[in-house]
Amino acid sequence: MTFRRNLIWYLFLAPAVIMLLMFMAYPLIQSLELAFYEWNGLRPREYVALENFEDLFDDRFFWGALRHTLIFAVFSTLGTVGIGLLLAMAISRRVRGAALYRFIFYLPVMLPMAVTAALWVRMYEQNFGMLNVMLRSVGLAHLEGTWISSRETALGSVIAVAVWQFSGFPMIILLAGIENIPEDLHEAASLDGISEVQRIWYLTLPLIRPVLISIGVLQFIFSLKVFDLVWVMTLGGPAESTSVLGTFLYKEAFRKQEYGYASAVAVVMFAVIFTVTYVYQRLMRVESVEF
Amino acid sequence: MHLKHSAIHPLLKRIPGATVTITLVVWAIVQVYPILFMFLTSVKTDKQILNAPFGLPDPLRFENYAIVWQGDRVAQPFSAFFINSFIITFGSLVILLFVAGLAGYSLARGRFPGNAATQQGFLLTLAVPVHVLIIPMYFFMGDLGLRNSHFGMMLVYATLGLPFTIILMRAYFLSFPRELEESALLDGCSRFGAFIRVVAPVSRGAIASMAIINISWIWSELLFALVLLDQQGVRTLPLAVAGYRPASMTSESVLGQQFAIMSLTALPLFVFYFLFQQQIRKGMTAGALR
Numbered sequence: 001m002t003f004r005r006n007l008i009w010y011l012f013l014a015p016a017v018i019m020l021l022m023f024m025a026y027p028l029i030q031s032l033e034l035a036f037y038e039w040n041g042l043r044p045r046e047y048v049a050l051e052n053f054e055d056l057f058d059d060r061f062f063w064g065a066l067r068h069t070l071i072f073a074v075f076s077t078l079g080t081v082g083i084g085l086l087l088a089m090a091i092s093r094r095v096r097g098a099a100l101y102r103f104i105f106y107l108p109v110m111l112p113m114a115v116t117a118a119l120w121v122r123m124y125e126q127n128f129g130m131l132n133v134m135l136r137s138v139g140l141a142h143l144e145g146t147w148i149s150s151r152e153t154a155l156g157s158v159i160a161v162a163v164w165q166f167s168g169f170p171m172i173i174l175l176a177g178i179e180n181i182p183e184d185l186h187e188a189a190s191l192d193g194i195s196e197v198q199r200i201w202y203l204t205l206p207l208i209r210p211v212l213i214s215i216g217v218l219q220f221i222f223s224l225k226v227f228d229l230v231w232v233m234t235l236g237g238p239a240e241s242t243s244v245l246g247t248f249l250y251k252e253a254f255r256k257q258e259y260g261y262a263s264a265v266a267v268v269m270f271a272v273i274f275t276v277t278y279v280y281q282r283l284m285r286v287e288s289v290e291f
Numbered sequence: 292m293h294l295k296h297s298a299i300h301p302l303l304k305r306i307p308g309a310t311v312t313i314t315l316v317v318w319a320i321v322q323v324y325p326i327l328f329m330f331l332t333s334v335k336t337d338k339q340i341l342n343a344p345f346g347l348p349d350p351l352r353f354e355n356y357a358i359v360w361q362g363d364r365v366a367q368p369f370s371a372f373f374i375n376s377f378i379i380t381f382g383s384l385v386i387l388l389f390v391a392g393l394a395g396y397s398l399a400r401g402r403f404p405g406n407a408a409t410q411q412g413f414l415l416t417l418a419v420p421v422h423v424l425i426i427p428m429y430f431f432m433g434d435l436g437l438r439n440s441h442f443g444m445m446l447v448y449a450t451l452g453l454p455f456t457i458i459l460m461r462a463y464f465l466s467f468p469r470e471l472e473e474s475a476l477l478d479g480c481s482r483f484g485a486f487i488r489v490v491a492p493v494s495r496g497a498i499a500s501m502a503i504i505n506i507s508w509i510w511s512e513l514l515f516a517l518v519l520l521d522q523q524g525v526r527t528l529p530l531a532v533a534g535y536r537p538a539s540m541t542s543e544s545v546l547g548q549q550f551a552i553m554s555l556t557a558l559p560l561f562v563f564y565f566l567f568q569q570q571i572r573k574g575m576t577a578g579a580l581r
Contacts, residue, residue, distance in 0.1 A: 002404070008482045009401030013409065016394035016453055023428070023450040024416055030427035041430070087318065090311045104319045106572055107326065110564045112511030114529035115553045119329050122549070130328060133344055164321070172572050225420050228513045232533045246422050246514075253426050254518065263426055270423040277418035 031270070034263035041257050052264035061240055062265065065248035072159055072230075072244060073223035079163035081216050084170030089200060091171075092178040102175070105168040113165070117232035120161045124148045148234050151241040158233055158242050162223065170215045177211035178204060217280045224273050245269050329557070333550035340546045355551035369552060371524065372531040378441050379527060380509045383448035384502050391453055392498065395460025396486060399467070410461070416454045421514065429518050439522045447515055452505045459504075463497045464490075503567055504574040507560055528556040 035052055039045035056062045087105055091098050108116070123130045124147035132144045147157040181204065189199045205212075227246035230236060236243035236251065243251075245265060253262035332340055333355055335348045362368030398410055428447070429438070437443025471493060475485040491498070513529040520526050526534075535549050564571055 006401060006403035009397045009403045009406075012393040012397035012401070012482075012486075015390045016457060017409070019390065019446065019450045020413075020416055020453060023447055024419060024424065027424040027427035027431060028419060030431070031423050034426065083318070086314065090315050093311060095311060095315060101315055101319060102572070103568060104323055106568070107561075107564070108322055110507060110560045110571075111326070111557050112507075112513075112529055112532070112560065114511065114513050114532045115329075115557045118532045118535070118549070118553050119325060123325060123328075128341060128344065130325075130344060137345075164325075168322070225422065227422065228511075228529070231513070231517075249422055249425075250514075250517075254429075259426055266423045266426065269420055273420040274418045278415075281414060281418065 028270075031263050031266050034260055035267045037260045037263075039259045041259055045260065048260070052261050055261065056264050056268070061243065062248065064240055065236075065243045065245050065265075066268075068155055068242060069224060069226070069244040069246075071155060072162070072226055073220050075159045076162040076166070076223045076226075077216055077219045079159065080167045080219055081170045081174075081212070083163065083167040084215075085174055085212065087167065087171045088174035088178055089204065091175060102172070105171055107168070108165045109168045111165065113228035114232050116161060116165050117229050120164075121148070121233055124157060148242075149238060151239050154234055154238060154242045158230060161233070162226070162229060166219070170219060173215050174208060174211060177208040181207050214284055217276070217284075221273060221277055221280065224269075224276070326557075329550055330554050333547060333554040335547055337546045352547070355547040356555065359548050359551045359555070369531060369555065372526055372528050373555065375441065375525055376510060376528040379444045379448065380506060382441065382445035383452070383509050384505060386445055386449040387452045387456060387505060388498055388501055390449065391456040391460050391501065392491065392494075393486065394453075394457045395462075396464050396490065398457070398461040399464035410458075413454045413457055417458075421451060425514060425518050428515070432519055438519050439525045441525065444516070444519060444527075447519065448509050448512065451515075452509070456501050456505065459501065460497070463494065467494065500570055500574055503563075503570050506563065507571075510560060532556050 034045075036047060036049060037045040038048045038051070087101070091101055095101070111119075126132060126144075126146055126149060129147075131147065135141060135143050145153055145157075148154045185203060185207075186199070189203050194202070225246065226244050227250070230242050230244050230247050231250070234242045236247040245268070249262050249265040249269065252258045252265060331348055332344075334351050334353060336352055339346065339348065359369040361370070398406060432438045432440075432443050432447075435443070437446065467490065471489055472485045475489040476482070480488065511529055512527075513533065516527045516530050517533075520530065532553055535552050
């Protein structure tokens with residue numbers, strides 16, 4: 001009887017559940033399964049047990065991609081959250097034009113990542129790219145770089161673009177955190193005659209620490225999934241020096257038709273990202289939104 | 292802690308104010324200039340771009356836009372990409388908002404066995420990185436005949452947006468006054484009728500917020516588009532941007548057009564940001580859990 005009474009609620013839920021089962025759960029399971037097969041998409045697949053994972057373990061390009069992904073994630077997180085925090089603290093001092101700064105700093109976040117990447121490809125171009133031309137014209141020609149076209153600087157240059165695009169995002173969230181600090185705490189602090197630096201160190205930072213950690217983890221998870229930026233800027237090159245897990249997976253699957261091997265990469269990605277996200281969800285309570 | 296003993300030189304006290312202003316202005320320039328550069332370059336001729344890269348466009352040339360919009364020898368008309376992106380974004384949003392609205396409402400109102408478990412399930416799907424789905428999806432969508440299909444893309448994007456949209460919709464409906472729907476039910480409306488005729492119209496603000504949170508990522512999505520749209524006629528804007536990739540800037544004679552394509556891809560989102568900046572930034576704080 002309860003089922004019939006509740007039938008309407010199940011029906012309301014059904015489309016969402018069906019879509020998630022079809023386009024999320026089913027491909028996920030398929031991916032986990034495919035990782036134990038060798039398959040080029042045409043011939044029947046062949047069960048190879050753990051061979052794909054053993055090959056991964058010996059594949060220096062896989063380790064390279066994993067290392068680049070972690071470097072990218074760590075430094076783009078430090079960069080975006082660090083700059084975001086600085087900006088949030090600066091704006092929270094009620095500077096003139098605070099609304100304009102807020103608007104400007106969030107603007108790059110709105111750019112489609114493919115556009116950001118394509119734009120910076122032109123900026124980084126060696127001869128006519130804006131960056132080198134600008135350095136030359138202000139007499140800093142010795143700082144001219146090869147940016148994304150040489151192995152040494154490519155990954156750093158891509159990380160810089162990520163920081164350029166996304167620092168506005170932690171800024172907005174940290175600013176909300178700072179503005180939630182009760183006004184009388186600040187007043188009490190200024191009555192005690194402490195300096196700005198001390199106030200930030202002993203008052204602001206401890207109070208926004210939860211927000212800071214939360215946005216840091218979110219940014220880290222987001223960066224682990226990097227694909228667009230690298231794909232459009234460098235395709236993982238030069239000489240695989242910017243190859244990340246996302247682009248490595250894509251190439252193994254859709255360039256080399258090694259679907260089983262690529263699925264093993266997918267499984268590794270899944271294990272890493274799912275664990276980090278799951279732990280994060282357990283630690284933070286998912287908050288509701290205000291309208 | 293030597294809070295009491297901090298004697299600060301009067302001159303030092305003025306430094307923070309100045310540093311703050313300088314930091315903000317410098318970073319604002321760093322953030323805005325490349326974007327401005329993109330728009331300015333898109334209205335220059337190639338000659339101008341190479342001779343005076345930082346000069347203002349003189350005269351303003353909109354022919355780059357005309358050329359990419361109508362298509363040239365190299366590329367298919369950009370208008371086609373634009374229309375594809377528009378259809379897919381719009382369709383995804385309609386499906387997503389309808390399905391997530393119903394599900395969120397069900398989870399907020401229904402006291403049925405499995406409610407809490409379903410919510411846990413949705414939370415788990417939030418943690419799945421989309422890259423993991425891409426290979427099976429390529430074959431599965433092919434089998435369903437939904438590869439290179441607008442409708443297929445809509446279903447995929449709607450699904451990817453579902454978990455966090457449902458969670459936010461549920462949170463919203465928890466605070467939705469019951470009286471409204473109850474009077475509709477007394478008037479003989481079915482549950483579904485009450486939802487469509489009473490609950491949804493009253494909730495249009497919340498539904499609009501959900502649309503706002505989802506528009507920008509759907510409009511910008513590259514990975515699934517790259518894999519699932521491999522035929523010319525169905526491709527979306529991010530693919531156009533990624534595909535218009537010169538080997539080297541010097542050998543190209545279509546510089547202005549490249550910038551016109553980038554600008555046109557970014558423009559709708561910028562207009563959208565100008566119009567709804569408050570809601571977008573607020574929504575991002577909430578959507579951050581995605």
